[in-house]
Amino acid sequence: MTAHVDSKQLAAALQISEAAAQQLINGDLTALTGQSSAIPVAQGNIFLQKHNVTLYHADFLTSQALADESVDLIVTSPPYNVGIEYSTHDDAHTYEAYLTFSERWLRQAYRLSRPDGRLCMNIPLDKNKGGQQSVCADVTSIAKKVGWKYHATIIWNEGNISRRTAWGSWMSASAPFVIAPVEVIVVMYKERWKKARRPKAVSDITRQEFMEWTNGVWAFSGESKRRVGHPAPFPRELPRRCIKLFSFVGETVLDPFVGSGTTLLEAYENNRVGIGFEIALEYCQLARKRLEALWRQRKLI
Numbered sequence: 001m002t003a004h005v006d007s008k009q010l011a012a013a014l015q016i017s018e019a020a021a022q023q024l025i026n027g028d029l030t031a032l033t034g035q036s037s038a039i040p041v042a043q044g045n046i047f048l049q050k051h052n053v054t055l056y057h058a059d060f061l062t063s064q065a066l067a068d069e070s071v072d073l074i075v076t077s078p079p080y081n082v083g084i085e086y087s088t089h090d091d092a093h094t095y096e097a098y099l100t101f102s103e104r105w106l107r108q109a110y111r112l113s114r115p116d117g118r119l120c121m122n123i124p125l126d127k128n129k130g131g132q133q134s135v136c137a138d139v140t141s142i143a144k145k146v147g148w149k150y151h152a153t154i155i156w157n158e159g160n161i162s163r164r165t166a167w168g169s170w171m172s173a174s175a176p177f178v179i180a181p182v183e184v185i186v187v188m189y190k191e192r193w194k195k196a197r198r199p200k201a202v203s204d205i206t207r208q209e210f211m212e213w214t215n216g217v218w219a220f221s222g223e224s225k226r227r228v229g230h231p232a233p234f235p236r237e238l239p240r241r242c243i244k245l246f247s248f249v250g251e252t253v254l255d256p257f258v259g260s261g262t263t264l265l266e267a268y269e270n271n272r273v274g275i276g277f278e279i280a281l282e283y284c285q286l287a288r289k290r291l292e293a294l295w296r297q298r299k300l301i
């Protein structure tokens, strides 16, 4: 992987030896992490496995493909309307189903996380269609019940004012609607926030990025559904920031709900091992198309 940089450049950027940079370029990410990047897997349902990226065409909730405690960082945006995704039907019953679904995937994610593993969960702050609900508060509570520990909530201001369509009672105190045009990224961890010592751990975040991104209000645009060809993609900037801020080079990044493959693109681009799950075949194909376009640019295929 990373044939697009030479070992000298990479060594200088990451402040590592040229030999380690060459190992990285050759795709041997273990040189830096000192831990196995080759997660023991059941071979079934592998849709794609190349350049340190593995995509499973499988249901994340029931998959036994990955070993316990094998993932360093999870970056994901779970589906909203479970079972009937993107349907307009959205009543109290489906909110209950959503919370049950949240508990199930959070439990599975917890099993896979290393003791110092982290979770970045992109979810709505709240919702007001079909009944107001405190989505972020509810899912965070469920995550804590499962065992995840709370670190922070990043507010993502995507500058989407088109969400402000429902006013409730216009210019009247009768029943006005308030809606924050933001989403959140809830940051949690399994057992301890400080990462276990890894003798060769390398961070690739710049001074500027670190200063900017540790301020928990992020502002960048959302992704176009039409351009990507998926109903709910997040922009590449979102996993890029989470990956560089919360994981070392060479570590294993998982997205249980891959969609169009955005997290995998950024895991690859930032020299992490990328693992993803996607239940819909058409989105597996879309993710593969995007990854292959990137690898073609890098002259890897």
Ligand SMILES: C[S@@+](CC[C@H](N)C(=O)[O-])C[C@H]1O[C@@H](n2cnc3c(N)ncnc32)[C@H](O)[C@@H]1O
Binding pocket: 058, 059, 060, 061, 076, 077, 078, 079, 080, 230, 232, 233, 234, 235, 256, 257, 258, 259, 260, 261, 262, 263, 277, 278, 279, 280, 283
């Ligand atoms: C909000 S989208 C993720 C979008 C992604 N972040 C991107 O940038 O394209 C959620 C995805 O989860 C998938 N999904 C839903 N249930 C799933 C399950 N049980 N296991 C794996 N994938 C699932 C859906 O098909 C959908 O593509």
